[in-house]
Amino acid sequence: MIAKINGDRALALARDVLDIEADAVRALRDQLDEGFVEAIDLILSCRGRVVVSGIGKSGHIARKLAATFASTGTPAFFVHPAEASHGDLGMITSEDVFVAMSNSGESEELVAILPTIKRLGVKLIAVTGRPQSSLAQLADVHLNAFVSKEACPLNLAPTASTTAALALGDALAVAVLDARGFGVDDFARSHPGGALGRRLLTYVRDVMRTDDQIPKVTGAATVRDALFQLTAKRMGMTAIVNDHDHVEGIFTDGDLRRVLERDGDFRELPIASVMTHAPRTIGADHLAVEAVELMERYRINQMLVVDDAGKLIGALNMHDLFSKKVI
Structure with a gap:
């Protein structure tokens, strides 16, 4: 059966989604606390690399955050928590900082590798929507990405929560970038194949x-x-x-x-x-x-x-x- 489109309903729903997600991002401003500054300090003092992990939709956001860190002067990479349980934990050293992303804070695959992470002495930053979750409680620093509701009409599909996590991750990366004094020339050196790199590195x-x-x-x-x-x-x-x-x-x-x-x-x-x-x-x-x-x-x-x-x-x-x- 081919579904029929109700244009007015579709536009109204789209506007509601944008309003809900915009409200979720704005709410993060009031949720920021000293933990955010502590997270910056942990990353700046890291002698290894920033390892970012998450599963499902949070995993996609984690991949993006790792890429943003790497392109703005902070060596970083993504590790899939399920793969970490089957050998990829060997990528992580005691000099690294581990950023774990999970809206519920109870993602089984992620929580399962935390004892090993802690035994290595790796500093743990958790980004969750539940400050009382297992992941938040085990973390050295917790960043609160709580949203009151998802933009999905069923309140089930990760929508507002992933947008909030993405925005919070960007805020963290930009704050670290600024603290490092990372400038336009540095950015160009990280992007030699892009338009900015060509413009700033061509004499x-x-x-x-x-x-x-x-x-x-x-x-x-x-x-x-x-x-x-x-x-x-x-x-x-x-x-x-x-x-x-x-x-x-x-x-x-x-x-x-x-x-x-x-x-x-x-x-x-x-x-x-x-x-x-x-x-x-x-x-x-x-x-x-x-x-x-x-x-x-x-x-x-x-x-x-x-x-x-x-x-x-x-x-x-x-x-x-x-x-x-x-x-």
């Missing part, structure tokens, strides 16, 4: 064109010579340099359009008479995003790269930055 030297790829002519050249470089190197510009390769100017597609407005044969015009003097330049050790910012600010599509003495060592344009996914 001008990684993007610029060098040697024979650089379009350039000397100040004695003509517009004809510059056009040859524009066409051959396909960068939309050519640099004008002196005999020692120091930059004197730039001739771009825009300059060419202005030259085309003149009457007569412009090809033999001295390039020095039509070039843009004192062009925008950047050093090779600057971040590529700085080049993007300068290009956008001054509405230009190309930049010359120079060394400290003003000698031309590279060139880049917006296409280069696009191809490297800096933009």
Whole structure:
């Protein structure tokens, strides 16, 4: 039998779910206590790794928390409690901190491994919705993730409780991140394959064109010579340099359009008479995003790269930055 959708009912139910889960997260503010600060202290003083565990829906939240810790400067991994009982406890050392997540605080597989965890001398942080549960009572620190009801109409499926646990875990990870002084550059180093990593770890030297790829002519050249470089190197510009390769100017597609407005044969015009003097330049050790910012600010599509003495060592344009996914 194909169920029929009642649009009004579906929207009303969806709004109720969002309200219930939002209320559950807001209620966590008043449930925070000194235990939260103690948990931060345990993690910061950990000489090993943070091991996060949970089963069922709490297990999914635990996996996410372990991943968040790992990506924000705290070495961490997830251990499935059932697998832990069959050998994976060997991953855990006395220098680790164990974070156990269970809404009921009575998950059989999780509670079963706690005596071994305690015998190892591992510090235990429990995240539960029941402060009087077995897990909460065995923990060195308990974080209260209690919710008054689930968003499920039957009040059975873990919904508001998992949202609350997720939010509380994020709050813990962010507080640890802040205490460590973990910054944007640190985050980029943990995410070299992501967009932020590319933006923050890519330098001008990684993007610029060098040697024979650089379009350039000397100040004695003509517009004809510059056009040859524009066409051959396909960068939309050519640099004008002196005999020692120091930059004197730039001739771009825009300059060419202005030259085309003149009457007569412009090809033999001295390039020095039509070039843009004192062009925008950047050093090779600057971040590529700085080049993007300068290009956008001054509405230009190309930049010359120079060394400290003003000698031309590279060139880049917006296409280069696009191809490297800096933009």
